[in-house]
Every structure is written in C-alpha cells, then in structure tokens.
Amino acid sequence: MTDRIIVARSKLAADFARVATTRRVEARASSGEESPSTLERGLSLDAFLAQSASGNNDKQALAVLLRLIATASIQVADLIALGHLAGTMGAPVGTPDFDGDVQRRLDIMANETFVNAVRSAPVAAVLCEELSDPLLLDPEAPLVVAIDPLDGSSNIDANVSIGTIFAVFPAVKNALRPADHFLRPGHEQVGAGFIIYGPHTSFVFTLGDGVHVFTLDRRAGVFKLAIPSLAVPADCTEYAVNASNYRHWDESVRAFIDDCIKGADGPLCRDHSMRWIASLVADAYRILVRGGVFLYPGDQRHGYRDGRLRLTYEANPISFLVEQAGGSATNAVQRILDIKPKELHTRTPIVFGSRAAVQRISRYHTDPQFSAEHAPLFFYRGLIRR
DSSP states (O other), rough: HHHHHHHHHHHHHHHHHHTTTTHHHHHHHHTOOOOOSOOOOOOHHHHHHHHHHHTTTHHHHHHHHHHHHHHHHHHHHHHTTTTTGGEEEEEOOSOOOOOOOOOOOOHHHHHHHHHHHHHHSEEEEEEEEOOOSSSEOOOTTEEEEEEEEEEEEEGGGGTEEEEEEEEEEEOOTSSSSSSGTTTTTTOOOOOOEEEEESSSEEEEEEEESSSEEEEEEEETTTTEEEOOOOOSOOOOSSSEOOOOGGSSSSSHHHHHHHHOOOOOOSOSSSOOOOOOSSHHHHHHHHHHHHOEEEOOOOSSSSTTOOOSSEIIIIIIHHHHHHHTTTOESSSSBBBGGGGOOSSSSEEEEEEESHHHHHHHHHHHHHGGGOOOOGGGGGOOOOOSSO
C-alpha cells in the first residue's frame, strides 16, 4: 500500500512538472497577447462576422444570429447598468417556474428581449430556461438556439457580474417534434457564447475556430474586438467551488479539495487558492482568461444528485468555449459534449477549466490510487478540523 501511495504522489507531482515549461507561453496567450494575425483589437463585431462568414452560407446565418444577440445584450446591459434606478430588478415575480426556480423581474425582461431578437434571425426554434417547451419560429430556418437569458439572477441586486449564455445547433431536418432539435449531444453545436455584464460588458463566443472576446464600447454603442484569441493555461493552482456544501459531497470530491488545501505539504505539492463568485459566467470568464478549474458536483442533497446546471444551455456552451480555448470539461468522468440529454432541461454535474486539472479530478473519481475509499492518503478529512 505504501508503494501505491508513493506512486500516486509521484504522478501528481509529475502532472505539474510536465506543464511547467509551457506555463509562461500559455499565460501570455490567455491574456490575449497574440502573434501577428489578421485580427486587430478594435475591430467591430459586424466587421469580424462579415469576414468570418464570407462565402459560407451556414456561417452567414450564424453571423446574423450573433449580431441580433449582441444587439439584444446591449439593451439588457443598459438596463442592468441602471441598478436600483430601474427598480428592484432582483425582486421575485409570481410563483416559481415550471422547475421550481424563482423567477425575478430581470429574468423575465431579459427573456422577452432575447426571444424577440431571435424571432428576426434564421432560427427554427428556441429553448429558454424560462420556458418549459421550445418556442417554434421559422420551420425552414437552418439554426436552433438554446439560451439562458440571465444567468446568476440571484446576484442582481448585489451588483455582482451576471450574464447570458447560449448554444447554437443546426436545425434537425424533418423533426417530428420541437424537442428533437435539442435532445442531442453538445458536440453538435456550431456556435456558443456568453455575454458577461460586469465592470465591462463582453461578448465571448466561438464559431468552432477559437474563442474571441468583444467588449462593448459604450462611447460608440458597438462591440469591439478586445482579445483576438483565448487559450486556457494547461494547468493551474486555482479552483472554484462552493465549499459550504463540503459535507454533502461524495468522497472523491472531498479528497481532491482536501489535497488542494494541504498545498505544498500534500500530494499535489503546490499551494492552491480558492475563488468562488457564485456566477457561472463570471467564474468561466476568469478561467478562460487566466486558467483555473471550476467544480459544481452533484451531491447528496435532495434535487442535487445530478448537479444544478442545465446541460443544453449552460454546461454545453461553456464546455464548447472551454474546449475551443484548449481546456477540458467533464461531469467528473465523462466529457460534457458527449452527453445526450434525456430531457430538455436535464441537469448535470460539471468540472471545467485547465486540462490537466480536469483530468486530475477525473482520476480522483476513477483511479483507486486517488480514491478516498482505498487510499489512507485521504484518511484525514474536513475543511477546518483535522
């Protein structure tokens, strides 16, 4: 057993050593320091989309959709920027929605804004977090959209960054029912993105050829290219998790977090820091820009066994973005983009971020050498007591 523990420690130390020589290069990439290219900071979103879609009918339809989403997001950003001057945006409205979630005033307003925008796009159907069933639009259109109009609505009145998340799929020809457009694995996405409403409003998206960041220039009222290409560092020493749920986690999750807390004195051989904003788009943006790993595991509480994030319009688009930036995203064991949802609003656990860190967490779930149930390495427990 002792030999096995030594091997486990050695493997973990090797994980870090293997990426050390590339860390500085990847850090420059993640901060947007690109090599010479045709993309220049300050390029307008319209000009970028025109270049990207030139001569490609499929991408032209996608470009139209992204322009409309961007325009709608400016309206939402302006409303959010007013804060309490626009009233209590975070006030609950009516009864909980079809899945028991509390709807807030800004949730409903954002939903109406984006649905109205999508009506003018070449879109056959749209699936929203606020609606139990897909909304049919143009049956002959080539695209469908799944969207969370306002992620992080519980943070509205606290002035914490919130956002909009969306996934774009090609429409299913001759679909027998509207749900068929959306009951498919995430690797079939042709585009995805999110808008983060924070100190600056930024539109982060992929068309399947890298991840780009456009920031709203409020002086001109348009999005302009801020970071031509994002690259998530291969490894990290930052993790994001809601540690208050520690007692509800499975042993494999506890084991990983315990070893992060042990830092340089533990098997990971490095000190770690925790970051938790409780806003998916804010945590995702930080990880895309500077690396890290995000965990929202399933746990033992009622209704949390399968996690809380929606697969189709939260986990899928975030995972597509992360993979396009060189990172990884799983449900702790399986690649997120390979999971086929059983229901429209299926939930999933998720782990995403720097590739080596995501792979390491998977090993805690699948490798007996890293399992809390088999290795005395993980005997001591607890975030505070030992």
